[in-house]
Amino acid sequence: MRAHEAGALHADIGYRGPAWLHVPEDVNALMPQLWPRTVRRAGTGALTVGGVDVQELAEEYGTPAYVLDEADFRARCREFAAAFADCDVYYAGKSFLCRAVVRIVAEEGLFLDVCSGGELAVALAAGMPPERLGFHGNNKSVAELTRAVEAGVGRIIVDSFHEIDRLSAIARERGVRPSVLIRVTVGVEAHTHEYIATAHEDQKFGFSLAGGAALAAALKIIDEDVLELRGLHSHIGSQIFDTGGFEVSARRVLGLHAQIRDARGVELPELDLGGGFGIAYTSQDDPSEPGELAKRLVKIVEDECELATLAVPRLSIEPGRAIVGPAMFTLYEVGTVKDVDGIRSYVSVDGGMSDNIRTALYDASYSATVASRTSTAPPMLARVVGKHCEAGDIVVKDEFLPADVRPGDLLAVPGTGAYCRSMASNYNHVPRPPVVAVADGAARVVVRRETEDDLLALDMG
Numbered sequence: 001m002r003a004h005e006a007g008a009l010h011a012d013i014g015y016r017g018p019a020w021l022h023v024p025e026d027v028n029a030l031m032p033q034l035w036p037r038t039v040r041r042a043g044t045g046a047l048t049v050g051g052v053d054v055q056e057l058a059e060e061y062g063t064p065a066y067v068l069d070e071a072d073f074r075a076r077c078r079e080f081a082a083a084f085a086d087c088d089v090y091y092a093g094k095s096f097l098c099r100a101v102v103r104i105v106a107e108e109g110l111f112l113d114v115c116s117g118g119e120l121a122v123a124l125a126a127g128m129p130p131e132r133l134g135f136h137g138n139n140k141s142v143a144e145l146t147r148a149v150e151a152g153v154g155r156i157i158v159d160s161f162h163e164i165d166r167l168s169a170i171a172r173e174r175g176v177r178p179s180v181l182i183r184v185t186v187g188v189e190a191h192t193h194e195y196i197a198t199a200h201e202d203q204k205f206g207f208s209l210a211g212g213a214a215l216a217a218a219l220k221i222i223d224e225d226v227l228e229l230r231g232l233h234s235h236i237g238s239q240i241f242d243t244g245g246f247e248v249s250a251r252r253v254l255g256l257h258a259q260i261r262d263a264r265g266v267e268l269p270e271l272d273l274g275g276g277f278g279i280a281y282t283s284q285d286d287p288s289e290p291g292e293l294a295k296r297l298v299k300i301v302e303d304e305c306e307l308a309t310l311a312v313p314r315l316s317i318e319p320g321r322a323i324v325g326p327a328m329f330t331l332y333e334v335g336t337v338k339d340v341d342g343i344r345s346y347v348s349v350d351g352g353m354s355d356n357i358r359t360a361l362y363d364a365s366y367s368a369t370v371a372s373r374t375s376t377a378p379p380m381l382a383r384v385v386g387k388h389c390e391a392g393d394i395v396v397k398d399e400f401l402p403a404d405v406r407p408g409d410l411l412a413v414p415g416t417g418a419y420c421r422s423m424a425s426n427y428n429h430v431p432r433p434p435v436v437a438v439a440d441g442a443a444r445v446v447v448r449r450e451t452e453d454d455l456l457a458l459d460m461g
């Protein structure tokens with residue numbers, strides 16, 4: 001069925017889904033932009049990834065499981081590195097981090113952004129050269145800052161006056177001069193969910209540009225001469241498609257570069273515009289390629305520098321979601337199917353909000369497909385829900401699945417590489433799923449499944 005016929009069918013079936021979701025012509029079809037690049041439907045009807053059948057993965061590693069397409073992940077790292085060849089690309093580790101990922105990121109020539117002592121520990125344990133690390137956070141502890149300084153972290157992005165004082169004390173004590181950037185709140189209202197927008201005035205991150213705190217912080221660091229101020233940093237939010245926000249942000253931050261030059265005669269050599277580049281979760285999302293993003297961002301910075309008569313600083317960016325998000329999907333097994341009074345069917349899977357909190361937290365949209373077979377049954381409006389004791393435990397709000405979807409089917413949800421395993425919880429004492437990396441016909445566990453023994457290990461009786 002074609003999309004334009006969907007309206008009529010929507011009316012016929014008393015459709016209760018969102019207006020944008022169309023009845024698919026073929027409920028078995030995969031939209032390439034949603035899936036890791038090596039995913040195919042094999043002759044058997046089951047999905048394969050990296051040449052491995054998902055049924056084999058489910059048998060060997062169980063469900064739910066996050067499945068990482070290693071070739072896809074590497075390709076995305078490489079594409080960002082190539083597109084931003086004259087810039088520094090920091091992979092945002094908060095999106096998903098484990099030692100295997102750190103090693104791949106390093107091998108593919110990227111830098112790494114960490115934002116806690118734990119992420120720093122993983123990065124160092126995996127052998128990431130410390131000078132290729134950036135350290136973020138609005139409330140870094142003395143212990144975290146000390147560790148970063150002692151390890152020789154390449155740059156620390158300072159976020160408060162308290163932090164500047166703390167870091168300066170640590171640096172003085174050790175007779176070192178850590179490189180810092182200042183996180184600037186540029187007052188941009190990014191077009192994304194409120195909880196993942198980070199540059200409007202009223203929030204916890206950064207020094208306000210409009211209020212003068214950012215300039216005061218820069219002058220303090222320059223005048224005290226303990227820390228080396230390398231540049232300014234702005235991150236406007238996450239899952240953003242429009243480069244307009246980056247343009248405003250670059251203009252404002254470079255305006256501050258010019259103010260600092262005018263006040264102290266210093267031109268800062270670096271500028272970081274953060275991450276936030278959107279990916280496709282559904283047919284409605286149309287992300288830009290890294291090459292296109294690079295062209296636009298570099299031009300924005302060059303134009304703004306020309307206007308402010310500044311030398312062009314070295315640009316860095318911090319993409320997380322755009323690199324790992326599309327490289328993974330979550331593989332679940334269907335446990336129950338309930339038709340609720342002709343409204344929709346609730347398809348329960350063996351995970352839920354503990355492995356993907358984004359739907360509940362940000363009202364995020366996802367897609368899904370039956371992964372273990374194809375079906376000739378007509379499409380049926382479904383809501384994929386988890387097994388938690390919570391009515392808001394929704395994985396995929398609205399999707400068309402074949403009407404014969406049944407217990408034992410494997411269900412795959414694409415786009416779960418970023419902020420799913422990294423934000424996973426043990427709610428209801430559900431152990432967190434493993435991450436299985438697949439490449440060239442072979443699978444390996446890069447993060448093992450949590451066990452009930454792991455859960456009990458923290459419980460002191």
Ligand SMILES: Cc1ncc(COP(=O)(O)O)c(C=O)c1O
Nearest residue numbers: 092235238275276318319320321
């Ligand atoms: C400072 C900073 N840099 C980079 C990122 C990565 O964002 P994304 O994964 O959307 O690219 C974040 C998260 O939003 C962030 O807070």
Ligand SMILES: N[C@@H](CCCC[NH3+])C(=O)O
Nearest residue numbers: 094196238239358418419
């Ligand atoms: N956790 C958010 C991204 C922002 C987090 C980093 N500031 C998400 O899932 O979309």
